[in-house]
Amino acid sequence: MHFAGVDIGSTMTKVVLIDKSDNQLSCIKGPTGPEHRRLANEVMRQALQQASLQIDDISYIIATGYGRLNVPFADRQITELSCHARGVSTLFPGVRTAIDIGGQDAKCMRIHDGRLISFVMNDKCAAGTGRFLEVTATALGIKLEDMGDISLKATKRIHISNLCTIFAQQEVIALLSRGEKPENIVAGLHDALASRVAALARRLGIEPDLVLTGGVAKNIGMVRAMKDSLGCEVLVPEEPLITGALGAAILAKEIYTKAVEAGQVLPTKSRRLEKATFFAEEHR
Amino acid sequence: MSDKSKGLNKAREIYSNNSQRARELKAAGKKIIGYPCVYVPLELLTALDLVPYRTCGDIKEPVTEADRALPHSFCPIMRNCLDCALKGKNDFLDGMVTIHSCDPQEKTARIWESYTNYPYFHFIDMPVTVRPEALEYFKSQLNDFRKTLEAFTGKKLPKDKLEAAIKSYNQQRTLVRELYELTKPSPPRISGTEIVQVVKALTSLPVSEGNDLLTEVIGEVKSRTDVPEKKLTRLLIWSSTLDDADIMQVFEDKANVVMNESCGGIRAYRAAVKSTYDPLEGLASYYLNEITCARTFRQATPGETGKDYARDLQSRFGYLKGIIRDWKISGAVMLLVRYCDPFAFEMPSLKDYFDSIGVPSTYIEYDYTTGALAPLRTRAEAFLETISQ
Numbered sequence: 131m132h133f134a135g136v137d138i139g140s141t142m143t144k145v146v147l148i149d150k151s152d153n154q155l156s157c158i159k160g161p162t163g164p165e166h167r168r169l170a171n172e173v174m175r176q177a178l179q180q181a182s183l184q185i186d187d188i189s190y191i192i193a194t195g196y197g198r199l200n201v202p203f204a205d206r207q208i209t210e211l212s213c214h215a216r217g218v219s220t221l222f223p224g225v226r227t228a229i230d231i232g233g234q235d236a237k238c239m240r241i242h243d244g245r246l247i248s249f250v251m252n253d254k255c256a257a258g259t260g261r262f263l264e265v266t267a268t269a270l271g272i273k274l275e276d277m278g279d280i281s282l283k284a285t286k287r288i289h290i291s292n293l294c295t296i297f298a299q300q301e302v303i304a305l306l307s308r309g310e311k312p313e314n315i316v317a318g319l320h321d322a323l324a325s326r327v328a329a330l331a332r333r334l335g336i337e338p339d340l341v342l343t344g345g346v347a348k349n350i351g352m353v354r355a356m357k358d359s360l361g362c363e364v365l366v367p368e369e370p371l372i373t374g375a376l377g378a379a380i381l382a383k384e385i386y387t388k389a390v391e392a393g394q395v396l397p398t399k400s401r402r403l404e405k406a407t408f409f410a411e412e413h414r
Numbered sequence: 415m416s417d418k419s420k421g422l423n424k425a426r427e428i429y430s431n432n433s434q435r436a437r438e439l440k441a442a443g444k445k446i447i448g449y450p451c452v453y454v455p456l457e458l459l460t461a462l463d464l465v466p467y468r469t470c471g472d473i474k475e476p477v478t479e480a481d482r483a484l485p486h487s488f489c490p491i492m493r494n495c496l497d498c499a500l501k502g503k504n505d506f507l508d509g510m511v512t513i514h515s516c517d518p519q520e521k522t523a524r525i526w527e528s529y530t531n532y533p534y535f536h537f538i539d540m541p542v543t544v545r546p547e548a549l550e551y552f553k554s555q556l557n558d559f560r561k562t563l564e565a566f567t568g569k570k571l572p573k574d575k576l577e578a579a580i581k582s583y584n585q586q587r588t589l590v591r592e593l594y595e596l597t598k599p600s601p602p603r604i605s606g607t608e609i610v611q612v613v614k615a616l617t618s619l620p621v622s623e624g625n626d627l628l629t630e631v632i633g634e635v636k637s638r639t640d641v642p643e644k645k646l647t648r649l650l651i652w653s654s655t656l657d658d659a660d661i662m663q664v665f666e667d668k669a670n671v672v673m674n675e676s677c678g679g680i681r682a683y684r685a686a687v688k689s690t691y692d693p694l695e696g697l698a699s700y701y702l703n704e705i706t707c708a709r710t711f712r713q714a715t716p717g718e719t720g721k722d723y724a725r726d727l728q729s730r731f732g733y734l735k736g737i738i739r740d741w742k743i744s745g746a747v748m749l750l751v752r753y754c755d756p757f758a759f760e761m762p763s764l765k766d767y768f769d770s771i772g773v774p775s776t777y778i779e780y781d782y783t784t785g786a787l788a789p790l791r792t793r794a795e796a797f798l799e800t801i802s803q
Binding site for chain 1: 752776779788789792793795796797799800
């Protein structure tokens with residue numbers, strides 16, 4: 131028996147396949163993009179190939195994330211909050227607070243016994259999300275993935291006063307023209323984002339162990355800034371992008387197993403890998 | 415609207431095209447008066463043979479025109495309502511009654527008046543506390559309102575006609591409460607989405623037609639066989655305004671919303687206007703004291719509760735306890751319209767109150783646009799997953 135979790139985030143699509151003992155058989159990440167959102171089948175195909183499995187071998191599939199409704203072959207949809215909570219608890223059984231900073235939103239979750247008990251998310255704007263770093267990296271002319279290492283060279287702390295992504299971009303340009311070094315500015319940006327997310331987490335209440343996930347957790351400078359802002363240890367999974375997809379796969383296994391034990395047959399979707407279609411397309 | 419349409423179908427049609435009846439009545443010689451908020455005492459309009467029409471927003475309408483008059487970080491509902499007015503969607507109105515129910519209403523009223531050209535425009539200055547002095551002042555404001563209406567229509571407001579109007583609206587309140595009795599069973603006999611459509615239809619019709627519609631709907635719902643599907647959670651939604659069926663449907667995809675405690679639901683119908691020698695007295699008391707919108711400051715006086723937070727919460731939110739018991743509520747959503755300060759400031763206390771009576775609750779913010787639907791869905795579903803797993 132095999133299970134799949136498909137996490138369609140605003141920036142990245144992730145697929146995790148597991149067996150009945152929770153062993154990860156494959157893990158594929160790809161950009162979501164405007165066209166890719168309807169190509170969840172492609173990412174799934176790659177994941178199956180990596181695990182040498184056929185789509186019919188998958189007993190139950192759960193889709194999660196922003197694009198969870200656009201996965202035609204998924205048997206059920208569960209929000210990314212519940213899936214992250216489940217995925218993080220599998221990797222860190224002692225977790226009580228999880229913070230996920232993605233491309234479009236930031237989520238803080240309180241977890242008990244592996245289950246989501248409460249959560250808070252950022253408002254709809256880009257402040258407090260990965261987009262804040264993407265936009266400001268562009269303004270600085272550096273690569274997003276280099277920001278962490280660059281920030282470690284900082285020699286002084288610069289305070290970025292604007293939390294709005296657009297205004298922060300202007301502030302960065304003003305700082306550059308004043309002669310501030312990019313590494314100091316990057317460190318300041320990390321502090322600004324971390325303080326915003328930490329404030330969100332404090333609304334919910336912080337209890338250790340605390341785990342940071344999402345693309346932003348790959349940035350060592352951000353992890354350090356989060357530690358400073360939260361005033362507690364911050365744990366990071368080896369692969370912080372896939373906790374949502376992993377949690378979805380584990381929930382798929384749990385839901386399926388529970389149903390089998392209860393003698394129920396869960397309805398499943400067609401196991402044909404086809405791309406999602408949208409109403410607008412059908413009417414064209 | 416087809417002649418055959420009745421009950422829920424008729425409510426849905428009116429909801430989808432809610433100015434049609436007002437336009438028909440206008441063509442038949444009636445005078446139509448707009449109002450943006452349920453705090454406006456419609457009884458006075460009806461008693462003078464004027465037709466009240468609630469000027470609602472439309473979440474599908476992108477705000478463009480209101481941008482020249484109102485700031486961005488401002489009540490999205492009032493921005494939307496004014497936008498619709500500036501685009502001429504209410505051009506059939508003969509007048510408008512606005513009210514200081516909250517600051518955005520007051521600010522928008524001034525702008526509405528200066529940007530439009532209705533033959534009648536009035537602003538009611540409504541106090542924000544429930545003190546006896548406030549009641550006296552509000553009554554005097556209603557008296558001024560009466561005088562402006564008399565001047566506009568050129569006729570005196572007879573007491574018996576006002577009393578008859580009060581009776582009709584009280585009947586409407588009774589009928590809406592009766593409708594909400596039908597969400598008590600599990601599954602409910604009527605969905606929260608259907609009720610949103612019915613309540614919006616009521617605010618677009620003369621009171622007698624609204625009461626006829628309610629009677630039809632109640633009869634149909636009592637005998638229907640296609641009741642809503644039973645979901646795991648019975649939700650209470652507490653909000654300033656939840657008057658859009660698409661927004662409601664986001665919640666109802668995964669839960670039964672059996673109580674909509676907002677002005678798109680039961681809020682303006684939970685009590686009745688008391689019979690008083692001076693009808694304005696009963697009206698003032700009802701509108702100031704009985705409508706449970708956060709715009710009114712209700713903290714108990716120190717003499718009543720001292721610094722006893724639990725008793726203070728009880729005095730402010732105690733009415734919800736009976737609802738939670740009688741409607742077997744298993745979860746509560748505090749749905750905040752962005753930038754709505756009066757409701758935002760109530761949330762931490764209300765959260766404490768829900769915690770104290772053991773009802774799981776969450777807080778979700780939305781901005782009254784269709785763009786809000788996807789983020790709203792994630793938050794709503796995640797909350798439902800926490801309570802039904």
